[in-house]
Amino acid sequence: MGITKICCIGAGYVGGPTMAIIAQKCPHIQVTVVDLNEERIAAWNDADVNNIPIYEPGLSEIVKEARGRNLFFSTEVDKAIDEAEMIFISVNTPTKTYGKGKGMAADLKYIELCARQIAKVAKSDKIVVEKSTLPVRTAEAIKSILDNTGNGVKFQILSNPEFLAEGTAVQDLLNPDRILIGGDTSDEGEKAIQELVAVYANWVPVNQILTTNVWSSELSKLTANAFLAQRISSINALSELCEKTGADVNEVARAIGMDSRIGPKFLKASVGFGGSCFQKDILNLVYIAKSYGLNEVADYWEQVIIMNDHQKRRFSNNIVKTLYNTVSDKKIAFLGWAFKKDTNDTRESAAIYVADDLISENAKIAVYDPKVSRKKVLADLDYLQSRTADENVNSILSFDNPYEACNKAHAVAILTEWDEFVTYDWQKIYDSMQKPAFVFDGRNILDKTVLEKIGFVYQAIGS
Numbered sequence: 137m138g139i140t141k142i143c144c145i146g147a148g149y150v151g152g153p154t155m156a157i158i159a160q161k162c163p164h165i166q167v168t169v170v171d172l173n174e175e176r177i178a179a180w181n182d183a184d185v186n187n188i189p190i191y192e193p194g195l196s197e198i199v200k201e202a203r204g205r206n207l208f209f210s211t212e213v214d215k216a217i218d219e220a221e222m223i224f225i226s227v228n229t230p231t232k233t234y235g236k237g238k239g240m241a242a243d244l245k246y247i248e249l250c251a252r253q254i255a256k257v258a259k260s261d262k263i264v265v266e267k268s269t270l271p272v273r274t275a276e277a278i279k280s281i282l283d284n285t286g287n288g289v290k291f292q293i294l295s296n297p298e299f300l301a302e303g304t305a306v307q308d309l310l311n312p313d314r315i316l317i318g319g320d321t322s323d324e325g326e327k328a329i330q331e332l333v334a335v336y337a338n339w340v341p342v343n344q345i346l347t348t349n350v351w352s353s354e355l356s357k358l359t360a361n362a363f364l365a366q367r368i369s370s371i372n373a374l375s376e377l378c379e380k381t382g383a384d385v386n387e388v389a390r391a392i393g394m395d396s397r398i399g400p401k402f403l404k405a406s407v408g409f410g411g412s413c414f415q416k417d418i419l420n421l422v423y424i425a426k427s428y429g430l431n432e433v434a435d436y437w438e439q440v441i442i443m444n445d446h447q448k449r450r451f452s453n454n455i456v457k458t459l460y461n462t463v464s465d466k467k468i469a470f471l472g473w474a475f476k477k478d479t480n481d482t483r484e485s486a487a488i489y490v491a492d493d494l495i496s497e498n499a500k501i502a503v504y505d506p507k508v509s510r511k512k513v514l515a516d517l518d519y520l521q522s523r524t525a526d527e528n529v530n531s532i533l534s535f536d537n538p539y540e541a542c543n544k545a546h547a548v549a550i551l552t553e554w555d556e557f558v559t560y561d562w563q564k565i566y567d568s569m570q571k572p573a574f575v576f577d578g579r580n581i582l583d584k585t586v587l588e589k590i591g592f593v594y595q596a597i598g599s
């Protein structure tokens with residue numbers, strides 16, 4: 137038969153880019169991305185594609201090509217559900233902030249709302265695809281809602297987790313390492329799996345499309361994120377030991393990464409990993425393990441988060457200690473606020489926690505990030521509820537120009553690895569700063585020899 141109409145619920149960091157690529161690669165399929173957030177949909181529809189709500193290299197060009205042809209953004213959720221043969225659920229699944237599992241379990245209220253809405257609206261058979269990252273066995277709950285509250289139409293539920301990383305979303309979607317599709321092992325389930333395989337096969341080699349049972353697929357997503365984050369916490373744990381022993385973590389990472397069994401990726405020591413998913417997904421994994429009574433399994437994975445929190449705190453403590461045990465009323469310039477380069481996303485960024493610690497010590501934080509607004513920085517700090525919004529406003533200075541951010545600062549802290557930071561005129565920055573001028577490089581991107589020659593006191597992670 138072949139799918140001709142797709143709907144995606146959730147126009148966020150995953151739904152938007154993923155559907156843009158499907159639309160680009162499958163001109164014969166009409167793709168409608170819906171969201172309750174009117175402002176977000178309006179931004180996706182902005183006549184100037186540079187104003188789409190998500191910054192990803194290469195994305196605006198693809199949206200420009202497909203939008204209005206076979207890619208649509210809308211707030212008419214019911215209409216899009218009704219028309220589509222295949223519905224992707226790509227809504228947020230944050231950590232619960234209330235009730236049972238607070239601070240650990242995934243909050244599935246948005247997922248359940250989607251399932252209920254699909255059940256209410258659907259008049260013809262649908263394939264429902266879990267694109268959001270979900271706890272293992274969520275498909276069971278979705279199926280129960282669809283089958284028991286629907287209009288008697290038949291639903292097939294597939295799990296199709298997304299592995300894209302922000303900042304490289306377009307490339308990751310165009311050339312994925314693999315596409316994972318989990319489904320029911322019945323004949324109908326197999327048929328649904330093949331419908332989704334056929335969509336991806338428009339650009340992904342079929343031998344890279346992996347099909348599994350639905351539980352393996354759901355659990356593989358949490359497992360992949362746990363393994364990736366674990367590598368960062370492992371190298372960050374060693375960075376502290378390097379600082380004590382005279383070893384250099386970059387050299388250690390290079391040496392172990394050349395072992396083909398270990399491999400070179402995800403071994404970059406840093407101020408700590410951020411992003412909307414690593415922490416949330418590991419906490420979710422820990423919660424699931426605990427709920428089955430697997431306490432050793434839970435403790436094992438929880439250590440990845442404990443180490444990451446330690447790494448962020450260690451960075452801020454070191455700034456205070458090095459600046460003669462007080463940062464009160466001192467201007468500390470933050471280069472970078474996003475959780476990694478090439479994205480405007482700040483969720484769980486290490487910068488937020490480091491700034492929070494320093495503001496508690498009465499520091500003034502001067503922020504420059506090429507893609508993050510002052511509004512976002514303040515919202516991130518307010519969310520922590522460490523102090524009043526007014527106090528945050530008084531503690532954060534925002535700049536559109538990095539040289540002004542660093543002017544008269546006591547220290548510069550690198551929080552994000554934006555490429556442009558390396559190209560700055562560091563002599564000019566040095567000349568404008570208070571002396572001694574300190575640089576705390578939370579991303580190990582600057583050249584120690586060059587900076588020390590200029591006169592900086594330079595400290596990196598793990599050396």
Ligand SMILES: NC(=O)C1=CN([C@@H]2O[C@H](COP(=O)(O)OP(=O)(O)OC[C@H]3O[C@@H](n4cnc5c(N)ncnc54)[C@H](O)[C@@H]3O)[C@@H](O)[C@H]2O)C=CC1
Nearest residue numbers: 146147148149150171172173226227228229246268269298
């Ligand atoms: N951000 C990332 O890089 C990745 C995220 N994921 C997973 O994908 C899922 C989505 O993540 P993001 O796109 O980052 O989230 P997001 O927060 O950027 O987007 C989710 C969107 O869903 C909308 N929404 C929520 N409930 C809705 C409803 N009932 N009807 C219509 N719209 C609704 C929200 O308004 C929001 O715009 C999460 O489960 C996440 O773990 C997976 C891989 C990568």
Ligand SMILES: O=C(O)[C@H]1O[C@H](OP(=O)(O)OP(=O)(O)OC[C@H]2O[C@@H](n3ccc(=O)[nH]c3=O)[C@H](O)[C@@H]2O)[C@H](O)[C@@H](O)[C@@H]1O
Nearest residue numbers: 298299300301302368402403404406409410411413475476
């Ligand atoms: O489920 C998700 O949301 C996604 O989570 C991560 O992607 P993302 O968080 O966008 O970005 P990463 O490149 O993984 O970086 C995460 C954090 O780790 C940090 N990091 C990464 C690599 C490294 O070696 N060291 C390090 O500190 C980054 O700076 C960043 O703060 C995964 O890489 C994706 O495969 C996954 O789809």
